[in-house]
Amino acid sequence: PRMREAVSMRGSRIGRVGWLVIVGTGLWGMGCRGHSGQQALSLAQEALPVVFTDATQEAGIRFLHNNGANGEKWLPETMGSGCVFFDYNNDGWPDLYLVNGRDWTEEELRRGGTKRRVPPKGRTTGKLFRNRGDGTFEDVTQQAGLDVEMFGMGCAAGDYDNDGDEDLYVTALGRNFLFRNNGDGTFTEVAKAMGVEDGGWSTSCAFLDYDRDGDLDLFVCHYVVWSPEGDIWCTLDGKHKSYCTPEKYTGEVSQLFRNDGHRFTRVTREAGLERTGEGKRAQGKSLGVAILDYNDDGWLDIAVANDTEPNYLFHNNGDGTFAEVGISAGIAYSETGVARGAMGIDAADYCRCGKPSLLIGNFSNQMLALYHNQSLKDMPFFVDKAPTSEVGRKSRLYLAFGVFFFDYDNDGWLDFFVANGHIEDDIHAVQNDVYHEQEPLVFRNLGTHRQGGREETVFRFVGEQLGEAMQRRIVGRGAAYADYDLDGDVDILITTNGGPAYLLRNEGGHRHRKLRLELRGHPLCSAIGAKVKVHLGREVQTYMVRSGSSYCSQSELPLTIGLDRAEKVDLLEVIWPDGRVETFPNLAADQRLRIVEGKGIVSQEGFPPPRGEIR
Template sequence: PTLFEDVAATVGLPTEAAATRLAFGDLDSDGYCDIVLDRTNLWFNRPTDSKEPARRFVLAPLPICADGQRRPDVVLVGDLDNDGVADLFLGRNTDLSNPKFKDDQLRHEIWMGDGKGGYQLKRKSGVEDFAETIISACLVDFDRDGNLDLFLANAYTAYGKSYEAFPDRLLRGRGDGRFLDVTKTAGLEGVAKVGLETSRRPSYGVTHTDWNNDGWQDLLTMSYGRQANRLWRNDGDGTFTDVGAATTFDGDDDRSGEYPAGVRRAKEPEFRSHGNDFDCAVADFDGDGDMDCFLATIAHGWGGPASDSSMLLVNEGADKGFVFRREKDRIPREPLTLRTNRGDLHAGWLDVDNDGWLDLLIASSDYPDQQILRLYHQSSEGQFEEWTDRLGLLWVSPAQISLGDFDHDGATDILVGRSHQRLSKEQRLEHPMRPGLLRNLCAPRSGNRFLNIRLQGKKGSSNRDAIGARVTIWTGDHRQTREVQGGLGVGAHRDDLDCRFGLGQADEATRVEVRWPDRKGTVQVFEHVKANTFYTLAQGEVLQQLAP
């Protein structure tokens, strides 16, 4: 049976369109997921007069960029001035070392929203000062001042010519759409020379999480070119310390740099014995109250020990200093051979059947050997089983993914793009470029219940989007935690901001605890919260039930 139905055409999305980058985001503050498609086109989620489909996407009359302008490489949606209206960050990769690159003088930009789907350029915002090779970005309130900040992932200074990289950039938000570069004072600048603990590394993905449960959002960077990842511990005073090696986030324990027998390549130096990491899906998948992660990594069979593979990292918690335990075989995968590839570029967590346990979605692409969208279902015993075929999930060469409940039926849907990278002509014809919107039928048909909570921070206390907030619920003894995240990996990968929980057969959450991302670490607690309900919560107020 097909338990994920592709309704893209039915709801008005294009049947042929570039779709390597896409994301859900509420662009007009109506509570429904809109879509940013291929970094330029805005599609608004609107009601219809029928039950099927109940929602339809309508293209905005004007794209993000004017005709002829170079489109951005990265787009983030967030409320940068806490006025309740979504704003945009547009990041442009400026590769001045590439002789084929024509510098049009366009740089990063901030566009402030008007609440109706229109945007106006914010001049002298402070983000336009950088001509660097941005690959990704995330929104985070690192200093808990109630304003969203930007963390930008930059890559090589000269791709293919040097291992040197630009520094990643931390830009502190002023709360009005302007930003201040605090990279150096935060201790994030690094040095240009390669191979050192303090060397700048080509970051292809960034995210954030409160890794050690101290209330401060830490920064995670995923490195390309088999250089080590970084976990920047937020020290709470505006500075960060790299604890990637101390926590095993940097890479696996095989640092030999050796290639398999028969592969004629020289042994790699230790600093190039890690992975080609792109995404970091962060979640408390095991329900123990701390944040774990899955690293999505491109791997080749010919790389052998010289290159890491995708990996589940289990947070060991306070008793063991929040070190990650790397579980190589927890997710059942076909082993690589010398001639096969694993193009894991994106990953995400969702409760596909609302049974109360998070499942893992992996999007693999960019290679011709059957790279597809795969889902691994987690049982209540913590075991993972591939459900791709069982769900009827057939999406070849998936590009970026984004998770959200576009039709408010209590089930997490999948927005997915497509990549033609390295595909044959025949494969490209069979699988044209277009977005897919995979409507989740599994959760409704399971009979399991859900709970959906959208947070709104209080101005002057928390950021309006509540990015960095943590919601924990209990159904009896079973605990689940969600963190509101402003970016998840490569290409500004992001999901919608709602906190969705599967409740199994429980008719209520016996307890709901919300920890806000303000300086006080304000906590609100609610008891006996009804299932199968959408709630909004403004900081300091009570849960408000949304009309069906």
């Protein structure tokens, strides 16, 4: 069948010389700490009974994604859109914004040589839901000034003007939107005035202070060159049109905008982001971005997930420029030298190694990528652990979009979540082991074990143990987490293509001890890029406040840190984005802390009792 051929071709192969350079480094199979290890291993405790329940209706989340589908199978219709948790009104409770699409206009249909085949859904916009603090949300889209129609894709939140309120950036097909938070519950759209309206087809985005000048810059992923009249005819069965894979389209270059205070300046070319490490134009067909400091040098780097093109790792040179090192770092291709269909991405220190590794969601029949970071300061190097583990075996048939690391049971080891769903609604007709609707995947981190004389961090699939809501088959796209009910464990929001959003409440994860940290920097208010090191005896957990990640989505900025059974943190280190370090010894567990740069802990309180939990 043609679809099998299309899937096998969804990726390009690296040249033999380039691949031998990677293999020839001799670093395959290094353990977590980079040695065969006499050090005592760290194991996760026995799993707590945790269940995720569908709280969507109870919480008042009324949302239906409009993908514009009109029967023509135009490429944008299959991409879905994302979401972001952010506290827009500074009341301490995570609010929620959901990106939406729209119907194709009569002009667009005419340009595409077709007419309206299905009834229009009417005016559809993104939705802002205010967290009432009682487990429910209120739709405040209209009064907030966010009822703007667009063919939306992704979003990110950050305080770009350092006025103390989180602003919202939304990407879309055609142009993007920057909604400045007015501090009174309303937003003003200022993208054109601020120089970030952009154009083309934008997808995921992230705020970061790449030049460490104290304000947030903006990175925007771009996908492919597309228009109604330029949509390409593809087929699965030789008769009927299907959604084309991106190999058929020309890629667009992702963009970097530097914040100059009064407005943003496009600096993609001068920052070195227009070219790959091989000198080619960086038309990556990009769908996901993760901000990280992979070599712990204090400068934020950018990892980009590309669809059928090699993934990028932009190394920050510390002088306003980047060098693309994806191939030499080992994240550009699969272990067999194929550029996969990458969608979502996240970065985190899942092994307590002190450096962030990468999780990337890929097309079906390609499995997830779990790139373990073994870099030195002057040599980036990652090894994909998925092919030789349960991660690869379990994820092979799934088409993964939104991905993120999170500690769902608060045992102090970062687990990860994957939202799945195919792009073709009739894929099962040509591949009987692949489905359009797919259940999410959750892998629990079992800690560090010795395997074959090396230390390895082990993940085990646990989705079937987490309740019926985690086994529902959906056409998943965006995904984000937040502790929306402030009970001490993180909950999940999943978006679907052409369907509802789902809010999954974590019931049970709070039983382990934890800390919730809200950081406020000075001058960088959002504290995006700040690192936190949590010392528990000889063990150190490392976290970063980050924007972006997942697929077209962003999780909340405050950190929920699992402490397992520890009653206190021996030492909490905060490394602020400007490099300043503050330390806080002997912190009792089970607290919510607000820390302001230069002022220390300005508020601390316990967690409210959980509401309506299944015991």
